[in-house]
Amino acid sequence: MPQLNGGGGDDLGANDEMIPFKDEEDHEKIRESAFTESDLADLKSSLVNESEISQNSNSAVIRRGQQEDQRIYTDKREHLDDVPRHQDGGMYKAPYSGYPFLMLPEPYLPNGPVSPSSNKVSVVQQGMHPLTPLLPYDHFNPSPPHIPTDVSQKPGVHRHQSQEISGFYSLPQGQITPSMNWPNQPVYPLPSCGFRQSFSSSLQSSSSFPRFSHSLMLQSGMHPTGIPHPAIVPPSGKQEHDQFDRSIYTKSHAELKREKEPKKPVIKKPLNAFMLYMKEMRAKVIAECTLKESAAINQILGRRWHALTREEQAKYYELARKERQLHMQLYPSWSARDNYITLLTVPRRKKKCIRYLQRGRCASPHSSDGSAIDSSPSPVNHPPNPASPTSSPLPQSAKRSAHPPRLSLDFSRITTESAVRQPQ
Template structure:
C-alpha cells in the first residue's frame, strides 16, 4: 500500500505539504495522522493510474508516478493551490478537488499511457520531453506560453496572487522578476506618512507578497530618504544612491536591477508597457529596434496621491470601474476634506517633489511637455497638436457655463483655481 509522506516544500518557499508516493507494501499507522486517509490515498492513486498488477517494473512505475506528481505540484503552482485551498476549503472538499485536478491533468496528457502499456522507453522519452518543457518554461517565465504549448494547461494555470504577471520560475518558485503594483506610486511608498494610507512595502512589489512566505528580492532600506540633507544624494549610502545607479543600469532600471516604474519608455502609457512587458517577452526585439530616450514621469501632486489612495475604496463602494466617473467622485470628496486632511497630501506631494528633484536633478517637466512640438517632431505631430489645442480651448469655453465640477464652479464664480474654496459645489 502506498503511503503519503508529508514534508515541507521549503525549496519552494511555501509551507505546504509535499505529498509523494512511496513504495507499495510499506503500510503503517502513520497514515491515520496524515491529512489524507488511507482510503483517500487509494482513491487518489486509482484516479492517477489504473495500473495493471502485471506491470513488469512496478517500482519504476511507482517512481514515475512520484516524479510526475511532484512535477505537477512544483511546476504548476499546485503547492500554492493547495496552500490556499486548505485554508479556504474544508479538507475533504479540497481533497476531492485536488483528486479531480490530478485526474484531469493525467488524462489530458496521457502521461500514463506508456506506463500502462509497459513501454518504459517511450515513457522515459516523455520524461525527458517534460523536463525540456519545464526548462523551457523556466527560461521564458511566461505563463502565457502554457496555453499554446499545452492545450490542456489553461485548466491548470491558476492565477498566481503573489506575482502580478505570473513571472515565476517553476523550478525554484522564486520570484525572478517583479512588477510595480498599480496601486502604488514609485515614490509614494518611500514616504512613510501613514501606515493606513501608504503601504510601506516596496513599490515594485504587490502588497500580498510582503505578507506571504514567497521568496523575493531584498527590499532596500529606504527609511532615511527624507532625512537626507540638502543635496543628500551624494551622501547616500551606496545601496541607496539609485539615481546614479539607474543611469548606469540603463532605462527603467532600479539599482536593484528591477525596472524602475518612474522611468518608462516614451511610447505608450506606462501601464500598457507593464502589461505587455512580461506577457509577451518575445516582442521585446521589436521594441529594441526603436531605442528611445526613457521618460521620467512627473511627481504626483497632492490630489493624485489622494486619488491613488482612495480609488480602490471608491471602486468598492460605488462598484464603478470607469476612471472618469471615479475621478469625478474623488474630486468632490477631495473638496469635502478638511484643510488638515488635505494638508497631509500637500505635505506628501511636497516631499515627493523634493525626492524627485534629488533623484533626477536635471529633469524638468518640460522634458515631457508638448512632445509633439519638441525639436525633431514631424509636421503631422505638430498638426495633431494644433487640433488637440483647439479642442481643448473649445472645451474650456464650454466649461465656464457648466458648474459640474469644483474647477468649473470656480471658473463660473470667478474664484482663483489655486487657492479659493469652491463653496457652491460643496
C-alpha cells in the first residue's frame, strides 16, 4: 500500500525500485548501532540480547556476503534477461522457494547458512515444462500435469486484470514490461514463442474463459498449466481449507478425513519482502541460537530487517515484487480476499474479534496494547520500499506507530544458556 506507489496493488509496485534512497548515510550510521546492547535491551530479553550480540560479529560478515550476493544478483538478473524464457531452465535454483521466474542462478544462492533451513530442494529435470524444473519439490505433487477442464468463471473476482495482462492468453511479447516501468529487460517477458504461448494454448484448450477460478481449476498444487506451484497448497493441516467447506467440522473425524482428500487447494498470498527475508534468514537465526519459537525468531528477524541496508532490503523488495507479478500472471482472478476467512465464516471472526477486544479494542493484531518493548521504529530511518514516491522518510514501523507490536512473548521461558549456541 504505502510502499508500492500509490497506484495500488495491481500495479505491482511498478516503480518501487526506481526511487533512489535519500538517507543512506544516516541509515549507515544507524546500522552500526543497530545491535548495540541498549537496542537489544529493547527486546527485554537477555536471550534475545545475547543472541543478537552474538550475531554482531557475524552480521557484518553476513551483510558483506549479502552485498556480494546483491551484486551477483544484479549481474545475474541481466544474465537472466538474456536467457530465452522458453528454454529449459535447468540451471536455476530457488533461493527463496518462490515462483519459477524467481528462481535464480546458483551463484546467487546464499553460500552457506541460508537455505538449508528449508527442506525445499530445487530440482532440475529435463524435458519438463520450462517452469517445472525450477520448482521446489516440497511444494507440489509431482504427478503428471493435469489440465483441468472445469474452469467456470469464479464470481466476484476482485483483482482486476490490468491492461498489461488483460490478454492473459494473448500477451504480446514484452507488453507487460514497459508499463511496469522496469529498469532492465523484462523479468517476466512473455515471449511469443515461449512459455506464455504454450501456456495459452493449453489453457485455451480447456476453455475460452477469460479468467478462471483457482479453486476450481487447481488440484494438488497444480497450476492450471499443469505446473505445480508453491503458492498452491493442498488444503491440509491448517485453517485455509475450511473456507471451502466449513461444515466439515461438524462431522466425524472419519468423515472429515475422507472429505479432506478431495479438498481444493488454496492459493496463498505471494510473500512480501519481509517474508522472503524471514524465509531465507530463519535458519541462520536458528543456527546461531537454539531458539526455535518462531515468535522469538521473528522478533529477531524483525530487528535485523530494520538493520539491513537499503540495498539489502531492496533485494527482497524486488523479489517480492516479482513474486507478486508472477502470482498475478498465474492467477489473474485471485484476490487476497479469497483467503479471508473471517469474512466468510463467523466463528473465526468472532474469535479474532474477541482476541482483539481483550487487548483493548477490536482492531488489528498490530494495534493491541503497545506493551512491552520499544517498538519504536527501528532506528533505520528510511521507507521500507525504496521506491515509493510518496513514502515518508519514516520507516513503515514508525508510520505504524498506532500499531505497536505486542512483543509479549515470554522469553523467560527460554534460558539464556540454551539460547546461544556455541560456535562449532
